[in-house]
Amino acid sequence: MPYRKYVLLVSVLVVSLLLLTLQIPGQAAWGPGEFVSWFTIPAQVLVTKAHRSALGLWSTYRSWQELRAENRALHTEAERLRVESLQAAEIREENSRLRRLLALKERLPLETLSGEVIGKEWGGWVRSLTVNRGRNDGVGRLTAVIVPGGLVGRVVTVRANAAVIQLLNDPASSVGAVVQRTRAQGLVEGAPGGGVRFKFLARASAGVQVGDLIVTSGVGGLFPRGLPVGRVSAVEDRVSGLFGYAGLAPVVDFSRVEEVLLLVSQSAADLGAHFASR
Amino acid sequence: MRLTLALMIFGGGIAQSSLAPVLQVGPVTPDIPLILTAFLGLRKGPEVGCLSGFATGLIQDVASGTFVGAQALTKALAGFGVGLLRGWFSVENPVVQVAGLVLLTLAEGILRFALLQLFHFPAEFAEMMLYVILPQALYNGFIGSAVTLALDWARARRSL
Numbered sequence: 169m170p171y172r173k174y175v176l177l178v179s180v181l182v183v184s185l186l187l188l189t190l191q192i193p194g195q196a197a198w199g200p201g202e203f204v205s206w207f208t209i210p211a212q213v214l215v216t217k218a219h220r221s222a223l224g225l226w227s228t229y230r231s232w233q234e235l236r237a238e239n240r241a242l243h244t245e246a247e248r249l250r251v252e253s254l255q256a257a258e259i260r261e262e263n264s265r266l267r268r269l270l271a272l273k274e275r276l277p278l279e280t281l282s283g284e285v286i287g288k289e290w291g292g293w294v295r296s297l298t299v300n301r302g303r304n305d306g307v308g309r310l311t312a313v314i315v316p317g318g319l320v321g322r323v324v325t326v327r328a329n330a331a332v333i334q335l336l337n338d339p340a341s342s343v344g345a346v347v348q349r350t351r352a353q354g355l356v357e358g359a360p361g362g363g364v365r366f367k368f369l370a371r372a373s374a375g376v377q378v379g380d381l382i383v384t385s386g387v388g389g390l391f392p393r394g395l396p397v398g399r400v401s402a403v404e405d406r407v408s409g410l411f412g413y414a415g416l417a418p419v420v421d422f423s424r425v426e427e428v429l430l431l432v433s434q435s436a437a438d439l440g441a442h443f444a445s446r
Numbered sequence: 447m448r449l450t451l452a453l454m455i456f457g458g459g460i461a462q463s464s465l466a467p468v469l470q471v472g473p474v475t476p477d478i479p480l481i482l483t484a485f486l487g488l489r490k491g492p493e494v495g496c497l498s499g500f501a502t503g504l505i506q507d508v509a510s511g512t513f514v515g516a517q518a519l520t521k522a523l524a525g526f527g528v529g530l531l532r533g534w535f536s537v538e539n540p541v542v543q544v545a546g547l548v549l550l551t552l553a554e555g556i557l558r559f560a561l562l563q564l565f566h567f568p569a570e571f572a573e574m575m576l577y578v579i580l581p582q583a584l585y586n587g588f589i590g591s592a593v594t595l596a597l598d599w600a601r602a603r604r605s606l
Contacts, residue, residue: 184519
């Protein structure tokens with residue numbers, strides 16, 4: 169039917185105009201306007217519900233997207249801040265260590281050289297540190313090495329720009345020492361288990377008590393006198409033996425040493441007064 | 447096919463009140479039912495264009511709570527007109543589609559304004575033209591071009 173489309177158009181226009189006409193204000197309460205509303209309101213409710221659902225879904229999706237983006241950004245930010253915080257803590261710690269080392273360097277009445285730990289040997293056979301100072305810096309073999317807490321060990325190998333330090337808890341380490349309180353003489357030796365012990369002549373325990381500070385004796389001229397080594401943690405009273413043994417808690421945590429002072433000159437003075445752990 | 451068409455028309459009507467606020471740029475929103483009507487009119491002819499314009503316009507009227515029938519009438523005319531014109535132009539040409547959509551929006555806006563004058567619609571024509579009809583026509587053209595490009599791209603992919 170060639171005119172079908174025009175018939176449709178006219179029908180639609182008539183219906184539209186009819187709808188419009190029925191809504192002219194001033195009609196009676198139950199007039200055509202109400203009649204139209206009777207049809208349109210349910211549709212309006214339906215449309216509004218559909219609209220709200222669609223909008224709600226869309227809003228939820230948008231919120232979810234925003235939250236996800238925000239979450240990702242916050243994660244990145246938190247990660248960055250955590251790294252920065254760790255870096256700041258590290259720098260603060262290093263700063264504190266260097267300050268204490270510098271203060272000690274200035275206090276001591278002998279020439280020192282600061283060094284940075286560049287290597288660690290922590291196996292059972294050998295316990296040593298390598299520092300970035302060597303022959304070219306004037307470091308010699310058997311140079312005493314200290315930190316603000318006390319004695320670390322001695323240089324056993326010197327290279328052009330590095331030196332290997334034998335730690336006090338190395339099984340081959342032996343340092344002449346005294347009980348600071350009683351001046352009882354002995355040797356501080358490294359134990360294979362990683363600890364440090366004080367070996368002394370066992371005449372009635374030589375008056376060694378738990379808590380006593382053991383310092384270098386200066387005998388032999390290798391180490392200056394008075395460098396703190398450790399505190400007595402236990403006394404093994406072997407009456408029948410020639411020697412007595414006392415377990416020591418080292419004043420230095422060897423695993424955490426990162427900067428050291430190398431004593432490149434000698435001093436006959438007792439250095440005990442210069443250490444805080446005295 | 448008819449169900450798809452019905453769903454498209456209903457969806458288009460709903461989209462105006464749900465999706466259009468999201469697409470709002472300043473005070474301007476696209477007229478999604480009109481874009482859909484033009485799309486259907488161009489592809490399916492004047493009858494489908496007329497019916498879809500009437501249906502989407504009616505949904506818009508009902509949803510907006512204004513004069514029920516006003517947009518149904520103008521959009522039905524727009525859909526019918528576009529459907530009739532499709533034989534006269536190369537409707538596959540995107541330029542024709544976009545320009546046609548802009549002109550169609552302008553024509554529909556003017557017609558709607560004229561119709562609402564019968565009900566003492568208070569706004570000035572110049573203001574309506576400047577702040578509502580013209581910006582919406584341009585926005586519709588933009589959306590229409592985006593849709594056209596997207597459809598072309600999808601068609602090209604399908605033919606690969």
